[in-house]
Amino acid sequence: xxxxxxxxxxxxxxxxxPLFHKGGKFEKLYPLFEAQDTFALTPPDVTDGRxxxxxxxxxxxVMFTVVVALIPCLLWGMYNAGHQYYQGTGxxxxxxxxxxxxxWIVMPIVFVSYAVGGFWEVLFAVVRKHEINEGFLVTGMLFxxxxxxxxxxxxxxxxxxxxxxxxxxxxxxTGFNILNPALTARAYLFFAHxxxxxxxxxxxxxxxxxxxxxxGIGAAAGAQGQNVVEVLQREGFGFFSILGGRxxxxxxxxxxxxxxxxxxxxxxxxxxxWRIMAGGVAGLLGTAILMNFLPSGMTPDGDLxxxxxxIPFMYHLVMGSFLFGIVFMATDPVSAAQTDTGKWIxxxxxxxxxxxxxxxxxxxxxxxxxxxxFMNVMAPIIDYYVVRAHIAKRNAYLRKFSYAKG
Amino acid sequence: MTADxxxxxxxxxxxxxxxxxxxxTVKSKGDISVYPSEYKKVKLKLLVSEGDExxxxxxxxxxxDQEDFLLRAPVAGTVKSIVYGDRRALLEIVIEPNGSEASxxxxxxxxxxxxxxxxxxxxxxxxxxxxxxxxxxxPFNIIAEADKSPKSIFVNGMNTAPFRPxxxxxxxxxxxxxxxxxxxxxxxxxxxxxxxxxxxxxxxxDALTNAAHVNVNYFQGxxxxxxxxxxxxxxxxxxxxxxxxxxxxxxxxxxxxxxxTGVLPSTQTVMLAGNGxxxxxxxxxxxxxxxxxxxxxxxxxxxxxxxxxRGDALCGEKTSIGDxxxxxxxxxxxxxEDRERLLLGWYAPxxxxxxxxxxxxxxxxxxKTFSFGTNRRxxxxxxxxxxxxxxxxxxxxxxxxxxxxxxxxxxxxxxALGILETDPEDFALCTFVCPSKTDFGAIxxxxxxxxxxEGF
Numbered sequence: 080x081x082x083x084x085x086x087x088x089x090x091x092x093x094x095x096x097p098l099f100h101k102g103g104k105f106e107k108l109y110p111l112f113e114a115q116d117t118f119a120l121t122p123p124d125v126t127d128g129r130x131x132x133x134x135x136x137x138x139x140x141v142m143f144t145v146v147v148a149l150i151p152c153l154l155w156g157m158y159n160a161g162h163q164y165y166q167g168t169g170x171x172x173x174x175x176x177x178x179x180x181x182x183w184i185v186m187p188i189v190f191v192s193y194a195v196g197g198f199w200e201v202l203f204a205v206v207r208k209h210e211i212n213e214g215f216l217v218t219g220m221l222f223x224x225x226x227x228x229x230x231x232x233x234x235x236x237x238x239x240x241x242x243x244x245x246x247x248x249x250x251x252x253t254g255f256n257i258l259n260p261a262l263t264a265r266a267y268l269f270f271a272h273x274x275x276x277x278x279x280x281x282x283x284x285x286x287x288x289x290x291x292x293x294x295g296i297g298a299a300a301g302a303q304g305q306n307v308v309e310v311l312q313r314e315g316f317g318f319f320s321i322l323g324g325r326x327x328x329x330x331x332x333x334x335x336x337x338x339x340x341x342x343x344x345x346x347x348x349x350x351x352x353w354r355i356m357a358g359g360v361a362g363l364l365g366t367a368i369l370m371n372f373l374p375s376g377m378t379p380d381g382d383l384x385x386x387x388x389x390i391p392f393m394y395h396l397v398m399g400s401f402l403f404g405i406v407f408m409a410t411d412p413v414s415a416a417q418t419d420t421g422k423w424i425x426x427x428x429x430x431x432x433x434x435x436x437x438x439x440x441x442x443x444x445x446x447x448x449x450x451x452x453f454m455n456v457m458a459p460i461i462d463y464y465v466v467r468a469h470i471a472k473r474n475a476y477l478r479k480f481s482y483a484k485g
Numbered sequence: 486m487t488a489d490x491x492x493x494x495x496x497x498x499x500x501x502x503x504x505x506x507x508x509x510t511v512k513s514k515g516d517i518s519v520y521p522s523e524y525k526k527v528k529l530k531l532l533v534s535e536g537d538e539x540x541x542x543x544x545x546x547x548x549x550d551q552e553d554f555l556l557r558a559p560v561a562g563t564v565k566s567i568v569y570g571d572r573r574a575l576l577e578i579v580i581e582p583n584g585s586e587a588s589x590x591x592x593x594x595x596x597x598x599x600x601x602x603x604x605x606x607x608x609x610x611x612x613x614x615x616x617x618x619x620x621x622x623x624p625f626n627i628i629a630e631a632d633k634s635p636k637s638i639f640v641n642g643m644n645t646a647p648f649r650p651x652x653x654x655x656x657x658x659x660x661x662x663x664x665x666x667x668x669x670x671x672x673x674x675x676x677x678x679x680x681x682x683x684x685x686x687x688x689x690x691d692a693l694t695n696a697a698h699v700n701v702n703y704f705q706g707x708x709x710x711x712x713x714x715x716x717x718x719x720x721x722x723x724x725x726x727x728x729x730x731x732x733x734x735x736x737x738x739x740x741x742x743x744x745x746t747g748v749l750p751s752t753q754t755v756m757l758a759g760n761g762x763x764x765x766x767x768x769x770x771x772x773x774x775x776x777x778x779x780x781x782x783x784x785x786x787x788x789x790x791x792x793x794x795r796g797d798a799l800c801g802e803k804t805s806i807g808d809x810x811x812x813x814x815x816x817x818x819x820x821x822e823d824r825e826r827l828l829l830g831w832y833a834p835x836x837x838x839x840x841x842x843x844x845x846x847x848x849x850x851x852x853k854t855f856s857f858g859t860n861r862r863x864x865x866x867x868x869x870x871x872x873x874x875x876x877x878x879x880x881x882x883x884x885x886x887x888x889x890x891x892x893x894x895x896x897x898x899x900x901a902l903g904i905l906e907t908d909p910e911d912f913a914l915c916t917f918v919c920p921s922k923t924d925f926g927a928i929x930x931x932x933x934x935x936x937x938x939e940g941f
Contacts, residue, residue, distance in 0.1 A: 084828065085828040119828065119829065121830035123824040124860070125824060129910075130800060130917055130926060131792065131801060131859050133861050133862045133922065134839070134862065135839060136844060137831055137862060140844055141869070213866075214869065254866070254868055349844060413869055417872065418871075418885070419872055419875070473903055480724065
């Protein structure tokens with residue numbers, strides 16, 4: 080069956096291919112044909128240059144593996160969107176009903192992200208006469224997962240347009256961007272349409288009731304000098320209920336388990352950098368523990384210092400988007416540091432900045448988005464110093480030999 | 486003095502078609518060709534014209550920049566035709582052998598006599614016979630310049646790349662020639678001569694492991710533990726201004742042959758390997774230099790479209806059946822041209838096509854050998870994944886920054902990052918594993934050329 084299907088496709092493609100070549104009717108749409116053609120069948124191209132054999136891996140497989148790793152988060156995100164919807168409207172519903180309701184809420188967001196982002200991707204490919212890049216498969220999925228399920232669809236469209244065009248294409252396309260395109264899109268919506276995006280308020284769809292996220296509640300409680308853990312418990316956000324993921328939040332971020340499954344896929348296949356993930360977690364936990372040593376509550380001078388600093392470190396790990404960000408966003412190899420040592424530093428600093436923004440910045444309850452974007456910008460500088468250190472080490476090794484020779 | 490090194494970075498391709506232990510001889514039936522074009526970047530002045538008679542060892546051409554560096558005929562005969570390429574580049578000199586025994590002769594030595602020979606005299610013979618071309622010089626991997634004194638000489642007796650000839654097979658019956666060649670090399674440098682062998686062959690007890698007057702070093706580990714750059718890096722790395730000379734064991738044997746007999750060797754041994762060669766024909770063939778490949782490969786090729794690669798499959802030059810056995814050749818790898826399109830092959834959980842990446846199921850099959858074809862297995866893309874390439878380069882080189890520096894044509898930075906220690910072949914594995922199908926070897930080669938032109 081496979082063979083017949085393959086031959087049919089091959090024949091059909093041969094028939095229509097001339098239409099897309101120079102002078103053909105759809106000459107301009109060649110990138111679309113190419114994408115479709117190489118999606119169905121691997122290219123027939125043979126190697127040139129001096130290396131005559133090649134590894135079976137290509138960028139399509141690498142990129143799609145990230146999408147596969149995101150599927151647990153997407154599925155949980157759908158279920159949870161439905162669950163929160165029924166919670167918000169005060170109705171009882173089973174998991175299957177919640178799942179279907181959630182699909183109804185989430186699928187349009189994903190669809191709009193892929194359709195609008197895909198449009199820009201194809202447009203740039205056609206104008207620039209290059210191939211359509213698989214990187215978009217990841218961006219198109221990552222972006223909706225960072226959004227609250229209540230986001231209006233037009234904002235999804237505007238956001239992904241900004242992310243793809245300004246975040247990526249103006250730099251020259253995949254491989255040349257400085258910032259992670261999905262996160263750029265998220266940041267754009269966050270600052271341009273804060274009403275829907277603060278991450279503080281989760282508005283249930285249709286009837287407008289709202290639910291607050293643990294980060295929002297915690298920061299507010301801390302500012303009033305209350306015992307943050309107690310307040311969270313009271314609001315139904317005990318450590319294990321946050322871990323369980325049936326809480327309000329962005330679509331992909333709530334389930335720690337789904338994210339860990341994704342992380343395992345990325346690490347086992349070698350697609351995502353475990354150094355960045357491990358560094359990020361270490362940086363976050365280390366900074367969270369240091370924060371615990373800061374003074375809090377009433378000072379002798381009568382100032383009220385936030386008790387938000389006192390929250391146990393493991394809460395930082397499971398609250399908000401940190402895990403989702405460090406596993407899927409920070410590991411984007413194009414915008415991350417490129418050297419192995421650089422990846423450690425980059426990861427650790429994302430963890431550090433995340434806690435700093437969360438705890439010391441009254442404006443943003445969540446810091447991971449800002450932390451990753453900030454470190455995206457810093458990554459080339461980290462790499463620069465890592466490479467300088469490498470050159471110094473190289474020279475020391477070489478000098479050893481010149482001394483040995485006298 | 487011996488030293489042992491264990492290399493952990495790298496990858497042995499589990500490739501089908503390894504050469505067998507068979508040795509045979511092929512006699513040339515017709516014309517013999519000399520290929521001046523294989524001396525890259527060397528300008529030659531032609532000294533014969535069509536119809537001239539030449540003895541074996543007769544002068545065909547000389548280098549324009551070194552008048553005493555000659556190119557000689559491996560066989561006596563008549564110059565039948567001279568083939569020029571673009572801009573009158575000298576491509577090929579075809580000689581019709583006339584069966585005459587006439588031969589030019591050079592000074593001959595005994596094995597022990599070579600250990601006391603004078604450097605000037607030996608260099609004179611090497612240049613006069615054209616065999617100096619077998620001695621290569623790093624950095625840049627060019628023909629050794631006789632006026633430079635190398636700080637050490639490296640002889641490569643390893644074959645980790647898929648596939649190169651096994652030096653321990655080549656040396657059988659050529660023990661005296663090998664030692665003669667090594668003795669001559671010790672006279673060319675004030676420093677040591679390093680013979681680098683595979684640690685697996687430590688107990689071989691042959692002329693290589695027992696070689697005298699040289700340092701025998703053993704390297705263990707996956708490819709590129711057998712690359713000369715790896716040996717140099719661990720034994721005597723190239724500092725700015727340094728020059729080292731490098732040879733392969735097959736070259737040393739040929740130089741030994743020349744110096745022992747005093748006549749130009751007219752044959753050389755080449756390896757045939759790869760699954761494009763019939764299994765019973767994979768092995769070692771002693772063949773007159775300049776024999777057309779059509780004669781060498783007669784009856785050896787499998788059915789179908791095949792690619793003939795001069796050198797190995799990871800770093801070699803594509804050629805065709807119309808070519809001949811050239812002076813530098815020590816082996817040919819033949820693999821199928823694979824243009825097959827696979828249905829959804831980009832994500833199919835393939836077990837039949839090798840991958841070093843754990844994202845492809847075949848990477849989990851340890852110990853399995855694979856059939857390799859020439860398919861590129863994907864389209865060209867921008868460099869996206871980082872940090873994977875360093876796992877395949879045992880030198881103290883960061884591949885990502887070096888590649889980016891080379892693309893930006895920043896030669897100073899490339900030198901600081903260690904490009905002068907390398908040869909394009911060291912990056913062949915990076916090219917192999919790259920999901921974006923980037924040719925790292927070509928990128929590095931271009932920058933090395935640029936540095937050589939600019940001077941440093």
